[in-house]
Amino acid sequence: MGTAVVTALSMLAAPVPQAMAASLTQVTNFGSNPGNIQMYLYVPNNVAPRPGILVAMHGCNGQATAFYQGTEFARLADQYGFIVIYPQANKSANGLSNCFDVWSNEALRHAGGSDPVSIVSMVNHVLQSYNGDPQRVFATGFSSGAMETNNLLATYPDVFKAGAPFSGVPYGCLGPAGCGDKTPQQWGDLARNAYPGYTGSRPRVQAWHGTNDSVLNYTMLQEEVDQWTNVWGLSQTPTSTTTPQSGWTKRAYGSSQVEAYTVSGAGHDLPHTGMAIHAIRFFGLDQSSPTSTPTPGGGSGPIRGVASGRCLDVPNSSTKPEVAPELRRIHRRCPVRTVPGRRRRGHRQRHQSAALLLLGRQQPEVDLGQMTHTR
Secondary structure (H helix, E strand, O other), X not given: OHHHHHHHHHHHHOOXXXXXXXXXXXXXXXXXXXXXXXXXXEOOOOOOOOOOEEEEEOOOOOOHHHHHHHOOHHHHHHHHOOEEXXXXXXXXXXXXXXXOOOOOOOOOOOOOOHHHHHHHHHHHHHHHHOOOOOOOEEXXXXXXXXXXXXXXXXXXXXXXXXXXXXXXXXXXXXXXXXXXOOOHHHHHHHHHXXXXXXXXXXXXXXXXXXXXXXXXXXXXXXXXXXHHHHHHOOXXXXXXXXXXXXXXXXXXXXXXXXXXXXXXXXXXXXXXXXOHHHHHHHHOOOOOOOOOOOOOOOOOOOEEOOOOOXXXXXXXXXXXXXHHHHHHHHHHHOOOOOOOOOOOOOOOOOOOOOXXXXXXXXXXXXXXXXXXXXX
16 A cells, blocks of 8 residues: 555656657648749647748858747747748859849749749648638748848739848849839839739838848848838838837838838848847737738848849858958949938949949858847
8 A cells, every 4th residue: 555655646746748849840742842942841839720821031051940040930939829931942153052032034923933933832831731821921031031022022912911021122123123223113113013913912011121231231121111112002201210129210101011120230130139029010920810901002242143143142241251351342333322211313322233243252051040149
């Protein structure tokens, strides 16, 4: 009898096994994959019954696994129950690797092929396999991933409801139209022409950029604002300007269909800790139901995009002393305006319209976990 009591007590005192933490897994055979890119998936243990879906994309020379480890999106997925897709880019140009295609004719049009079609296949796979909510599909990314974010919003506005590019450029900037200074109407026409005949709702956009970005000039933020406010039929004058925290300036346009975050003193190293939650709230992924979408009114140094001869970014070169002189030369070849308001026009404001000098050397892969916490 004594032995039985001791045994029972020991069983009561035994530690309760903890649930295994969710992990990043690679998914194959997810559907049409003309870009021949890889899919990594994070499904939290407490995934919602009808989860939202976030596509999170790394920069050139980056890795999907490092973007998963070095950003806060997976932790926020644990908290709110949405699913995160981490695509692995594989395009190379001039010695730079793992870039998303945002320059080819296939990538720049709806259902044209290349990386965008592959990413939409990933989204459709998750929607079908996990009972995902098609009204809550979003995109975000850094640098090349930010460019692909804008690209997906333009080419698949029927799939993506909103996007948050960190340190990017407008849609079409690396294509035949180039990155030269354009009016809001011209930027907007580029985005609209990505999907001719589309008349549905347009995705909301929350763009972020650091004022000290020496790779993709800070004024690219205003070009993004010009593009998406025009797509929405909004004024380029913000309806509100606030300071969410020290060093951040948030401009909202319309009823926040478009938001622009200026991060004072930040370089080419976003998102910093604490930024991802603002994107998640903008998407409405911190809620269990969709956020209503208003109806529209009315790496490290630029390189040449394949077949376009125009700027393409590679994260983290700006932090490497050995490439700083070349980055300065590249930056001078792409002069841009330095204030978020009205621009002066002239040859120095026609930025990034000419072919750029190249880094001319192989860059190491970027440790995005380290970048995330760089100040």
